[in-house]
Amino acid sequence: MTSLDILGAPSLDAQRTAGISPLISPALLRSELPADDTVATTVTRGRSEVVDVLDGRDDRLVVVVGPCSIHDADAALDYAHRLAAHAQALHEDLVVVMRAYFEKPRTTVGWKGLINDPDLDGTFKVNKGLRIARSLLLDICALGLPVGCEFLDPITPQYIADVVSWGSIGARTAASQVHRQLCSALSMPIGIKNSTDGDVQIAVDGARASAGSHVFMGINPDGLASLITTTGNPDCHVILRGGSGGPNYSATDVAAALGTLAGAGLPERVIVDASHGNSGKDHRRQPVVAGDLARRIAAGESGVVGVMLESFLEAGRQEIGPDMVRGRSVTDACMDWSTTAGVLDDLAAAVRARR
Structure with a gap:
């Protein structure tokens, strides 16, 4: 892009823009990679089951589990096959959603x-990335396994949200008005994390704001600038992920969060993230956090309706480079599959004991 606008006059807003490239429209991508009946059934069932747990109609536990971030679609699909089989075996006790x-x-x-x-490699082939992401989501859903995504860019959901059963808003964007408006428009339950410093009130405010109707600017499926009017999302909920001040998954912390929700007139329910601040970003502590939650659930605790786990094929994390280990995270460190299977078994057993 030059410093001239489309009329040939000197541009006043392109001094720091190095280029503008065409982006595939959401409608075209969805047409290229459509959701068939099997996928639609998985998405609908996943959303319904999560909401039933959130609203207390289902006594199972929601478990959102999978890689911190997906960088290798083949390894992620391998993981999905393993998770789908294990989730089916534990279906009576857990509603498993793949992260x-x-x-x-x-x-x-x-x-x-x-x-x-x-x-x-820093080439930012976003059109390629969108195609890989949507294709992988379709493949996972075809296994009968619902998927969950974090929504960061407010445009991205137009490309993939139709095949997502559960969504999240991260700690860095929980206070963002843009993201709260986005939540109010999305068709799936959304978890909103407490802030990086551990402030739960921000997440509670986010859930309350997202439940209301909004009018905001965005794009339509054809990629055209549009005015979007929403009805609000009543299925938003708080995720406790700890913070810079330490973990917040204890019974006392959970009770305080539930009290804050009650004071805001919101349903008393939380999901606990066993990673991030609650594990001190040490993947080896995730089973410890999950184990504590399992003991409390088995003893009758009901305010914790779900658990989040960061897990991949191989344990730990690695730097991006030419000799990467297949199935190991390139962002936050994750538990390996065998450890994850054991944690899922323990959580399922806790639900049975509570029941």
Whole structure:
């Protein structure tokens, strides 16, 4: 892009814009990669089951589990096959949703996720990334396994939200009006995380704001600038993920969060993220956090309706490079599959004990 606008006059707003490239429209991508009846059934069932748990009509536990971020679609699908089989075996006790995150918020700089940079080399082939992401979501849903995504860029949902059963808003964007408006428009339940410093009130405010109707600017399925009017999303809920001040998954912390929700006139329900601040970003502590939650659930605790886990084929994390280990995270460290299977079994057993 030059410093001239389309009329040939000197531009006043392109001093720092190096280029503008065409982006595929959401409608075209959905037409290229449509959701068939099997996928639609998985998406609808996943949304309904999560909402039933949130609203207390279902005594199972929601478990959102999978890689911190997906960088290798083949490895992610391998993981999905394993998770789908295990989820089916535990279906009486757990509503399992595979974490399939394609966008990564960065505190400063770094790899922004598969949609933004699918080749992991700074070439930012976003059209390619969108196609890979949607194709993978369709493949996972075809296994009968619902998927969950974090929504970071407000335009991205137009490309993939129709095949997502559960969504989340991260700690860095929980206070964003743009994201609260987005939540009010989305057709699935959305978890909103407490802020990075551990402030739960921000997440509660986010859930309350997202339940209301909004009018805001966005794009339509054809990619055209549009005015969007929403009815509000009553299925938003708080995710406790700890913060810079320490973890917040204890019984005392959960009770305080439920009290804050009650004071705001919102349903008393939380999902606990066993990673991030609650594990001190140490993947080896996730089973400890999940184990504590399992003991409390088995003893009758009901305010915790779900657990989030970061898990991949191989344990730990690695730097992006030529000799990467297949199935190991390139962002936050994850539990390996065998550890994850054990944690899921323990959570299912806790639900049975409570029942």
